[in-house]
Amino acid sequence: MADAQQITELQLQGVQETSQYQEIDDLISKNQHYKEGFVTTTAVETFAKGLNEDVVRAISAKKNEPEWMLEFRLKAFAYWQTLEEPHWAKLNYTPLDYQDYSYYSAPECGSCAGSCDTEQEAENEIDPEVAKAFAELGVPLTGDDSNVAVDAIFDSISVSTTKREDLAELGIIFCSFSEAVQDYPELVQKYIGTVVPHHDNFFAALNSAVASDGTFVYIPEGVRCPIDLSTYFRINEAKTGQFERTILIAEKGSYVSYLEGCSAPARDTYQLHAAVVEVIVHEDAEVKYSTVQNWYPGDEDCEGGILNFVTKRGICEGKNSKLSWTQAETGSAITWKYPSCILKGDNSIGEFYSVALTNRKQQADTGTKMIHIGKNTRSTIISKGLSAGTSENTYRGLVKVLPSAEGARNFTQCDSMLIGDKCGAHTFPYIEAENPTAQLEHEATTSRIGEDQLFYCKQRGISEQDAISMIVNGFCKDVFSELPLEFAQEAEELLAISLEGSVG
């Protein structure tokens, strides 16, 4: 009873505290669509704008990194300087000025991430302002009763990782990337850059050079991770870039379900997010990787939204391994993201389920790559694209079957829905078959919400907005059913919010 009272008090306190954020309310009233758009004001340490070798060295020094990590960064930085910003995607944006961003920002008391005594109670370390921000976002940093372990990342650093003691008992490593570099250097060294090498592409090279923080997950042999692991990314400072690096390793026969969420304050200048995710799945292991991407999409004209340039790739290294990507993309001014599977082990399975929604002036060029190398490898791609307002939504995918992939099988389905007549929906699939035993199927359709469907719902007393939301959710059902329960609900709600104002 007393506990309950305490909680109510806490909640009340929370409400009072949040009401102090006058500018938040202003922003929210300005931007109804994005309730996560508040700013946290706390003492932070931010590097001056600009990017050069000294900045790369400073980031590394700040994080107390060993020599090999610095070398990795410098190698990537040297390579990045030789590259030009890619513009092949169907995205329209002015080339970015990489000198106009800050490449490191962290709340002060947590800035010693790696060197801090990790034995300390995690909660005590967190800056109260930051904790408040996460509470506002509904991310449980202290919730011992929740059935999920969370790694919370605020700008360049990880501020808290919950439940890791429980997980450690099972041998599972779940910590921030910076800690992993300190505590498990041999594991990080073994796997970093193996799936996404530093020379992979422009943004991967940039990320390798200035990688901020991220999550490191290691599931030992034969362990089935009992709870969902989750990372929440928050960009707070203006004009900073977040460059998270996440590595997930599933040893033989293990299983893990990993979730990822993100948001950022409403700003009036573009913010950069260039992440790299590497997933290694060994024999008989299974990884489920789900993302709900809700970065700030910008104002009505998508000014100031997040530019989301992400390289996500997993390799099914061993036999019978399985990697499944599920994503709900609703935020960001620009999305450039192709979660991929390299199906190397025989009988391995790759899956990609995606819902990408664009509204207003958002642009998304997203899809997947399935590279079949091993025998009897199978892949499934289900992509649902929704465009509303004056947005552009593109599916771009590659299915490649190498000569060694005897009996490979792929099924691809890309459905697009247009809401309104000023948006665009595009499909660019690349299919490359080099083995005759491979069976590849691709189908794509484009449709809209029928007048008759709307009429049917309205006639039964359902408002137009709700009707659209219902129809859209039905359209996306194949994908949402793949998301973990709470996430699916969140995604559905997000979809409804993002769609607001798109009709009528």
Add this chain to the structure above:
Amino acid sequence: MQRKISPVAKQAVEHYIAQSTLLNERCDNSSLIASRQQAQTLLAKQAFPTQRDEDWQYTRLTGFIQNQFEQKPATPLTSEQVRQYMPSFPVTMVVFIDGWFSEMLSDDLENLPRGVVFESFKDALNISGDSNKLFAKESDITKEPFGVLNSLLLADGFYLQLAANAHMDLPLFVLHIQTSDNHLSNVRNFVELGENAELAIVERYVSLETRAKATSCTNVVTQIDMAKHARCKQVVMQEQSDNGFYFNNQFIYQEDSSSYSSFYGSLGCQLSRHQNHIFMNGEHIESQQNSACLGKDKQVVDSRTDTQHNDVWGNSQQLHKYVLTDSAVGVFNGMIRVDQKAQKTDGQMDNKNLLLSEIAKMDTKPQLEIYADDVKCSHGSASGQIDENQIFYLQARGIRRADAIKMITHAFLLEPAELITNDQIRHWVTDRLTVALAGIQQ
């Protein structure tokens, strides 16, 4: 951005520009000279595409660039030599030898039905007032690298005009014969269909039998302008020498309620690339594009379509089938673009591929780009080998395995040809495909 041009490519560029300059020196038509000069500037700037270019990543041009083809004069042929390439059904025959119009071997083209005018491109240029019309779409044509080459060496082709309500009694059969090694046939055709005019045209590209191993190149650009309610049915059969190169860019401009249907059959050449660019610039337009491509040995068979729906109630249908054996590479690229204005569009594209050998390869890219919401658009693509169940079904009925495979492959490849409406032309095409299929199944 300055392109890096390899020394070999640079040589090839200089070679073709020199030929073009030579042509210009001997020419007195100002629009033709201007168009060639413009192409020279373009080619010098952009050279030939490489694998780094999105549209050419599956089609390597190294073989083409290494051979520096020359535009030579035509070899004289007798009507005996030409007869074997003619179909058995009655047609109006037009013959091109090495890309040059042969008046002698062609049928009498003076007494065509009323409203039908046929000229060689050379003659058409000299008719005053007409030559600007011939170059009106130059900016579209030069977007294609081989359109640039075509303009660069533009010298001959045909000009066909059908006045309103005109039609030809017999199908027009255009035979292109390659006779010599290392030769470049450069052909530019212009077809203009008046309101409600109707045309059936069959184009056949062959190499002279005694020159079955010749390495020569054919580069064609055809422009078809269709007025309201005009109808055009086209069949293109490409059966040149297995060492040859073939490039064809067709630009079709359609107005309200016109209907265009085409079939492309690809059998020969080490590298062939057939491209349709359709601009559906009016209401209620129909278009149909089908192709049957057979690849063997080291052939690279490329077929592309670009269908632009620019107005309401357009309907486009496509079926493209590939059969690939040995180490052949098939490339398909189809784009359906629906403009914001083009509501009620129905666009369907289907691509099916049969891989018969371990090392054959298929690269396909069916694309949709849609800006209108009330449309029905879909594309499908499937690649694989023959279903064992189908073979078993036939074997269970006493058909030998080898025959069963033949039957299934045959039925598979001939499906697009079944859509040709003229019985005689259809039979002729299916015969050609059947003979070619029998050749690979020995």
